[in-house]
Amino acid sequence: QKEVEQDPGPLSVPEGAIVSLNCTYSNSAFQYFMWYRQYSRKGPELLMYTYSSGNKEDGRFTAQVDKSSKYISLFIRDSQPSDSATYLCAMKPGNTPLVFGKGTRLSVIA
């Protein structure tokens, strides 16, 4: 079992839809959880950062962490064509490098 599992998609939604992206993990020591957005041939851009369990909202984006289920989610409301990208979940226990999911390719169709 991989440490971080993420459905690679592709996921295609109409403009304005709510998008739900998810990752599961196996290492209960993970404490720091991040979501990155990566456009083609660009570096990952940090979208959301959460420490331990809970929800965090930033504009159209909401990140949720459920440590009891080892499950994290990213919700995108009112999705736009400009949201079309690969979304990577990443996590770590502490002062160690991030462990990444494979990334989910999202297409928002106008």
Added chain:
Amino acid sequence: GAVVSQHPSWVICKSGTSVKIECRSLDFQATTMFWYRQFPKQSLMLMATSNEGSKATYEQGVEKDKFLINHASLTLSTLTVTSAHPEDSSFYICSAAPAGRRMNIQYFGAGTRLSVL
């Protein structure tokens, strides 16, 4: 804030030559920097972790003599691909972790596309 600049964005070189890629944290000090490699439609593969003033720690299977990493200051790390060959062609991305309370967040550069002919 938290901008990481990476140069060049694209480099083409002949087989056997060396290529240097720079990674700078522009508005913060980075005690730790990371170098990743990414193949098309795949996730990031960690190559090495470097701490300022120390030797880099390489991941298993990464040749330290081929991928030379220098982290000479709190804002600059370099990756040199020595004697590059076509199989080294890839997308290389650096990442930096700020000192202080945000040390567990990694910010990424825009990446460097290396093509070895």
